[in-house]
Amino acid sequence: MSSxxxxxxxxxxxxxxxxxxxxxxISFEVKEGEIFGIIGPDxxxxxSLFRILTTLLLADSGTAIVxxxxxxxxxxxxxxxxxxxxxxxxxxxxLTVKENLDFFATIFNTSIEENYSLIKDIYLQIEPFKDRxxxxxxxxxxxxxxxxxxxxxxxxxxxxxxPTTGVDxxxxxxxxxxxxxxxxxxITILVSTPYMDEAMLCDNVALLQKGKVxxxxxxxxxxxxxxxxxxxxxxxxxxxxxxxLKAMETVKDAYPFGEYHxxxxxxxxxxxxxxxxxxNSSLSDLQMKRVEADIEDCFIDLMKEx
Amino acid sequence: MSEQxxxxxxxxxxKFGDFTAVDEISFEVNKGEIFGFLGANGAGKTTAMRMLxxxxxxxxxEATVAGLNVYKENEKIKRSIGYMSQxxxxxxxLTVKENMRFYGGIYGKSxxxxxxKTAYILDHLHLxxxxxxxxKSLPLGWKQKLAFSVAxxxxxxxxxxxxPTGGVDxxxxxxxxNMIYVAAAGGTTVFVTTHYMDEAEYCDxxxxxxxxxxxxxxxxxxxxxxxxxASMDEVFxxxxxxxxxxxx
Numbered sequence: 325m326s327s328x329x330x331x332x333x334x335x336x337x338x339x340x341x342x343x344x345x346x347x348x349x350i351s352f353e354v355k356e357g358e359i360f361g362i363i364g365p366d367x368x369x370x371x372s373l374f375r376i377l378t379t380l381l382l383a384d385s386g387t388a389i390v391x392x393x394x395x396x397x398x399x400x401x402x403x404x405x406x407x408x409x410x411x412x413x414x415x416x417x418x419l420t421v422k423e424n425l426d427f428f429a430t431i432f433n434t435s436i437e438e439n440y441s442l443i444k445d446i447y448l449q450i451e452p453f454k455d456r457x458x459x460x461x462x463x464x465x466x467x468x469x470x471x472x473x474x475x476x477x478x479x480x481x482x483x484x485x486x487p488t489t490g491v492d493x494x495x496x497x498x499x500x501x502x503x504x505x506x507x508x509x510x511i512t513i514l515v516s517t518p519y520m521d522e523a524m525l526c527d528n529v530a531l532l533q534k535g536k537v538x539x540x541x542x543x544x545x546x547x548x549x550x551x552x553x554x555x556x557x558x559x560x561x562x563x564x565x566x567x568x569l570k571a572m573e574t575v576k577d578a579y580p581f582g583e584y585h586x587x588x589x590x591x592x593x594x595x596x597x598x599x600x601x602x603x604n605s606s607l608s609d610l611q612m613k614r615v616e617a618d619i620e621d622c623f624i625d626l627m628k629e630x
Numbered sequence: 631m632s633e634q635x636x637x638x639x640x641x642x643x644x645k646f647g648d649f650t651a652v653d654e655i656s657f658e659v660n661k662g663e664i665f666g667f668l669g670a671n672g673a674g675k676t677t678a679m680r681m682l683x684x685x686x687x688x689x690x691x692e693a694t695v696a697g698l699n700v701y702k703e704n705e706k707i708k709r710s711i712g713y714m715s716q717x718x719x720x721x722x723x724l725t726v727k728e729n730m731r732f733y734g735g736i737y738g739k740s741x742x743x744x745x746x747k748t749a750y751i752l753d754h755l756h757l758x759x760x761x762x763x764x765x766k767s768l769p770l771g772w773k774q775k776l777a778f779s780v781a782x783x784x785x786x787x788x789x790x791x792x793x794p795t796g797g798v799d800x801x802x803x804x805x806x807x808n809m810i811y812v813a814a815a816g817g818t819t820v821f822v823t824t825h826y827m828d829e830a831e832y833c834d835x836x837x838x839x840x841x842x843x844x845x846x847x848x849x850x851x852x853x854x855x856x857x858x859x860a861s862m863d864e865v866f867x868x869x870x871x872x873x874x875x876x877x878x
Binding site (some may be wrong): 342364365366367368373433462463464486490491492493494496497516518519520533541563580583611620623624627628 | 642647669670671672716758767769770771793796797798799800801802804807811825826827828831832850851861862863866867870
């Protein structure tokens with residue numbers, strides 16, 4: 325059974341002239357107990373989607389079902405069954421860690437003790453600061469408290485809107501470890517992120533750009549769908565190298581990719597030709613190798629094709 | 631010697647009460663260099679950057695920015711640098727043109743200079759049609775590129791970029807870095823922080839802060855060799871994992 329089912333959701337803001345379409349006919353299914361990633365940059369429509377699914381915003385058209393319940397007709401029931409961590413820190417800054425947690429437990433008619441097992445691993449890390457006001461916590465601790473509060477009523481589905489934005493690489497890895505732990509406890513997780521590398525940590529992903537779904541697949545499936553031969557190239561003078569690559573007839577696209585430039589070649593038959601052209605040009609310290617596409621390569625390709 | 635350097639620091643330190651946010655950092659940034667300033671949240675990057683921008687006085691140690699002393703000449707420093715952050719750079723309720731007029735005015739540039747530079751930027755970013763559009767209605771990617779152009783509007787010697795590409799799509803992120811390359815090639819020194827480790831690879835040299843200290847500083851290639859790592863991501867993880875300080 326699907327835990328979340330979204331069909332043809334459209335959401336726009338503003339009147340005729342200034343109308344902005346935030347979500348343009350979005351459909352996807354999230355299976356029970358999986359981590360489903362909504363991967364996309366700012367302005368893709370991620371937050372609108374989350375607000376619709378958590379019954380905080382009405383779509384213009386389309387249907388959405390969360391845990392078997394309709395987001396419009398059964399919004400009250402949904403609110404009891406889902407946890408939501410918005411992108412912006414929304415706990416009470418002037419309440420302490422413990423008071424915030426107590427508050428959220430109480431409004432859901434439960435207690436910290438009752439569901440402690442679920443949040444234990446996360447809460448233990450902030451417990452030494454339980455008497456500190458939430459507003460005085462560091463970013464990483466705020467994030468852990470917000471996650472604890474979103475979990476305290478033992479939700480069936482957890483919505484995390486950009487939980488790792490602006491967070492350093494180490495904390496991001498730790499956060500994803502926590503998500504794995506929650507998944508193991510049977511919670512379905514819908515998580516959005518602008519970091520393409522986090523897609524690899526999801527069971528399934530939807531790549532979103534300007535309100536449109538570019539692709540829905542497993543992370544491995546997204547990569548298999550990348551149809552072009554890809555090479556990583558570097559040489560002394562990366563800027564002129566990039567210009568040279570972009571100007572080549574055999575090359576579909578070329579862009580910086582970490583230490584190398586990634587070169588998307590039009591088809592398999594042209595790979596040797598690209599190699600020869602580069603070898604014969606006066607590039608010093610030239611290095612080139614075939615590489616597999618990364619999620620980011622796929623996203624760039626899909627973005628440019630649309 | 632110091633004329634060759636855009637930034638020099640020697641045992642630069644900032645304490646808040648008992649807490650040492652920046653702990654005796656010493657480094658130099660060459661003119662025209664793209665210098666990546668990395669570190670985990672709470673490592674002390676922002677505090678260090680605020681001192682270098684003349685916004686916060688050090689507790690001890692020395693630093694010069696564009697040849698100017700951070701204690702005595704902090705007002706001059708502000709005029710010699712550009713600054714852009716992900717969170718704030720442009721006024722949403724001013725138009726594209728008004729923002730440039732505003733920043734040009736703040737930096738005391740002449741009307742003729744502002745006019746000429748505005749035309750150049752609009753042309754360069756293909757924003758002629760949007761000149762009179764409110765900044766808030768521009769897509770994020772355009773905003774960030776415009777913000778960068780505004781940060782270097784007054785032709786500063788050094789530009790400080792604080793997480794300039796957060797949340798930006800992968801295509802625009804690369805276009806943004808292209809602008810950085812062009813600025814650096816023109817002699818502007820670029821001091822940049824980022825959480826994208828692939829962007830660390832685009833820097834000439836990278837420093838990594840851990841618990842208020844600079845634990846590593848070198849070219850990306852040498853750092854990877856030194857830490858026996860395949861990518862800058864791995865280098866960063868190896869260093870930042872040993873941090874004792876809680877992330878902020």
